[in-house]
Amino acid sequence: MxxxxxxxxxxxxxxxxxxxxxxxxxxxxxCAVLRPYLLCVPDGRTARILWxxxxxxxxxxxxxxxxxxFSVSSPxxxxxxxxxxxxxxxxxxxxxxxxxxYLKKGFVVDCRGKELRLGGVPRIMGILNVTPDSFSDGxxxxxxxxxxxxxxxxxxxxxxxxxxxxESTRPGSVPVPAGEEIARVVPVIRGLSRRTDALLSIxxxxxxxxxxxxxxxxxxxxxxSALAGDxxxxxxxxxxxxxxxxxxxxxxPATMQVAPSYGSLFDxxxxxxxxxxxxxxxxxIPRERILVDPGIGFGKxxxxxxALHRHLPDLRNLGRPVVFGPSRKAFLGKVTGKEEPxxxxxxxxxxxxxxxxxxxxxxxxxxxxxMRDVVRVVAAIREGAEC
Numbered sequence: 001m002x003x004x005x006x007x008x009x010x011x012x013x014x015x016x017x018x019x020x021x022x023x024x025x026x027x028x029x030x031c032a033v034l035r036p037y038l039l040c041v042p043d044g045r046t047a048r049i050l051w052x053x054x055x056x057x058x059x060x061x062x063x064x065x066x067x068x069x070f071s072v073s074s075p076x077x078x079x080x081x082x083x084x085x086x087x088x089x090x091x092x093x094x095x096x097x098x099x100x101x102y103l104k105k106g107f108v109v110d111c112r113g114k115e116l117r118l119g120g121v122p123r124i125m126g127i128l129n130v131t132p133d134s135f136s137d138g139x140x141x142x143x144x145x146x147x148x149x150x151x152x153x154x155x156x157x158x159x160x161x162x163x164x165x166x167e168s169t170r171p172g173s174v175p176v177p178a179g180e181e182i183a184r185v186v187p188v189i190r191g192l193s194r195r196t197d198a199l200l201s202i203x204x205x206x207x208x209x210x211x212x213x214x215x216x217x218x219x220x221x222x223x224x225s226a227l228a229g230d231x232x233x234x235x236x237x238x239x240x241x242x243x244x245x246x247x248x249x250x251x252x253p254a255t256m257q258v259a260p261s262y263g264s265l266f267d268x269x270x271x272x273x274x275x276x277x278x279x280x281x282x283x284x285i286p287r288e289r290i291l292v293d294p295g296i297g298f299g300k301x302x303x304x305x306x307a308l309h310r311h312l313p314d315l316r317n318l319g320r321p322v323v324f325g326p327s328r329k330a331f332l333g334k335v336t337g338k339e340e341p342x343x344x345x346x347x348x349x350x351x352x353x354x355x356x357x358x359x360x361x362x363x364x365x366x367x368x369x370x371m372r373d374v375v376r377v378v379a380a381i382r383e384g385a386e387c
Contacts, residue, residue, distance in 0.1 A: 001274055002046075002094050004102040005038045005069075006313035013038055020264070021065035030062045035071035037099050042067060049091040053081075075099045101319035107361070109321065110289055111199055111219035112241040116161075118321045118361040121379040124372050125201065125364040126151070126159030127327060130184045131168045148191035155198040158372035161220065162196070163364060164188055164213070165203030169224050169298070171257040171330075178208040185209065186216045193217025201245070205229035207236045214240050222323075224249050224298065226276035227283070238284035245291045245323050246276045250299025260299045265307055266314045269294055273318055291362070293323040297331060305331040309351065312358040325364030326351040327371075349374050357382060 007013035010031040017027040020040070041047045043066035051068050054061050061070040072078055078096040082089055106119035116123070130147045151162045166184035167176050181204065189200055193216060201220035202213035207230045210221050219242055226246040227234045237244050248269045250260050262268050273292050281287055294308050294315060305326075315322045326332065332347035333339055345367055352363050352371050356378040365371040 001270060001317065002039065002041050002098040003270060003314070003317040004098060005040050006311050006316075007034075007038050010034050017062065017064055017069060020067060020069070022062045022069060026062040030060050030069065030071070033060055033071075035073045037074070037102070038069065038071045039095060039098065040064075040067050040069055041095070046091045046094065049088055050095070053085065053088055053091070057081075072099065075103070098317065102313075102316045104316070104319050107321045108288070109243045109291065110241070110286075111243040112214075114199060114219055116199060116243065120383075122356045122360055122375050123161060123362045124159045124368055124375065125161040125163050125323070125325075125362050126154035126157075126198075126368045127325075127364060127366050128154070128162055128164045128188070129168070130164065130166050130188050144187035144191060147188040148195070151188065151192045151198075152196055154368040155192075155196045157369040159198060159368045161199045161201055161362065162192060163201040163203050163220075163222055164192075164218070165222075166209070167204065169203075169253045171253060171297075174253075178206045181206065181209045182212045186212050189213050189218050190216040205233065207232035210240070210242075211236055214242060219243065220245065222293075223247065224253075224295070226273070227280055228276065234280060234283035234285065237280070241289075243289045243291060244280060244285055245293055246273060246280065247293035247298065247323075248273050248295040250295075253298075257299065260301055260304070262304060265304050266311060270314065270317055273315075277318065277320070287320065291321045291323050292318050293325065293364075296324065296326050297329040300331075302331050302334050305329075309354045309358070312355055312360060316359060321361035322359060323362040323364060324355045324360040326355065327365040327367070345370060353378050 005016055007016055013034055014027045014031045018024055041050060047068040051061055054070055059070055061068060075096050078092055082092045109116040128147060128151050154162060164185050166181040192200055199220060200218045201222045202210055202218040203222045204210055205223050205225040221237050221242045222245040224247045277290055280290055292315060296305050296308050327348050328341040328344045332344040336347045338344045352374045356375050363371060
């Protein structure tokens with residue numbers, strides 16, 4: 001896919017260009033006249049047409065691996081090129097569309113008739129695991145009464161979405177039968193739906209579980225397999241009217257942390273999420289109901305998890321809201337030395353602050369009141385008046 005590479009300054013842009021295979025001297029030339037939007041076009045007919053056209057106009061370009069790279073000032077600049085050179089409209093149109101997707105920030109997501117407005121202050125999604133073996137809080141909320149009480153407390157503390165999960169997806173975990181998962185989550189969702197206006201999400205990869213959860217009051221499906229784990233899930237999600245979170249995951253929970261590797265993390269994450277979005281749309285799910293999650297900790301090395309923070313704006317190339325869930329995860333323990341998940345709150349706060357600043361629309365967290373304060377401060381800084 002044609003995409004905009006996030007680069008906060010010429011130095012960062014230079015590092016990314018060299019990483020992608022651009023000769024340092026060519027990166028120097030391109031960064032010397034860097035415009036706000038750095039485009040990356042996969043090699044092929046479109047790239048070759050653009051290279052000839054841009055070279056003729058004196059626009060600096062570079063090749064990195066099998067990618068054409070150049071920068072533009074604005075979508076309007078591309079629009080002017082389209083007016084001046086209609087003969088290559090087929091090559092310029094996807095460039096303008098790519099910049100438009102990257103710039104899109106305001107979203108209204110339909111959740112079974114309830115509107116979730118995103119694009120300003122990031123929303124908080126509270127994690128409610130009703131499992132005996134989740135990595136952080138397994139066993140704390142196995143009774144429906146305790147789980148409902150905790151969900152209500154999270155909603156009161158500022159969680160606008162409560163994500164209820166009945167199957168652990170920690171590294172090395174194995175699936176549980178659908179019937180057992182249903183028995184865990186349905187009483188909790190039903191109890192919450194009667195007592196809170198917070199949006200209720202079901203964290204599952206199974207259509208049978210999603211169906212029962214939606215009947216109980218869920219209006220969002222958070223699928224860590226991006227609808228690939230159950231052939232019936234996409235069809236059910238389409239007819240349910242639910243919003244759907246598609247997450248990138250390399251492998252399964254049982255295998256995902258067994259020597260994961262990437263040639264180019266963001267190329268692979270964007271391509272695979274784009275493919276899953278296309279599959280969802282083909283199944284009848286409107287793109288306006290789709291959210292994306294890069295899957296931090298799901299088949300990622302430490303360096304991958306850190307890179308997801310630095311280059312989170314790259315996900316804007318998909319043109320959909322971004323869900324980000326770093327809460328208490330193992331990579332934070334590797335950085336801070338905190339072995340127990342409950343001791344990673346400050347590490348989580350740092351991760352939430354960076355991801356909120358870099359464009360996450362929804363933060364999926366355990367510690368709702370603390371992370372709500374983090375998000376509020378970040379939003380105030382980001383949106384403050386110039387002076």
